[in-house]
Amino acid sequence: MIEALEDSEILPNPFNIGIFINRVEERRGRPIRLVAMSGSHNAPCGLYVKTKDTDFLCYTRSKSPLHQCHIILHELGHLLLDHHDSGWRSEDLHRLLLPDLDPKMIKSVLCRNGYVSPNEDEAETFAELILAPRALTHDFDTMSSTEPPPDIADVIRNIERAWGAQVGGLRD
Structure with missing residues (x-):
């Protein structure tokens, strides 16, 4: 897969996550928005x-731009590897994450530890294969995130609350 990306010139050299995302958007015909x-x-x-x-590719803020890049590449891996069922649809999340639901219940339903599905393992390998040869030779900038529309922002706040995070961390 990585060789095919390099051959198709979707993977920029030198590597730049912003350019890579732009090229993936063009290839897929859909906008991609990063949300911290x-x-x-x-x-x-x-x-x-x-x-x-x-x-919307949501990633956890990290003090390490390399770690943030890895998270984003993992989520991009789902898109490029055609993992159709890996993305949560906003309508499903709204049903699952109503504000009056107990956050502990949501966490027990949605939180995962480790990669138990083949799609998760493939997406993780995808991110590692892109980053491995570039990690020591490139500087990784802090990701810039966009403010999602209100319905997606509500979903993310409910997810943050369910996972025990400080709610409202959408802005840089």
């Missing part, structure tokens, strides 16, 4: 939310 979230220990680091028109 607050995280907590043992909570998932990333989340892909698919809406009718846009793919």
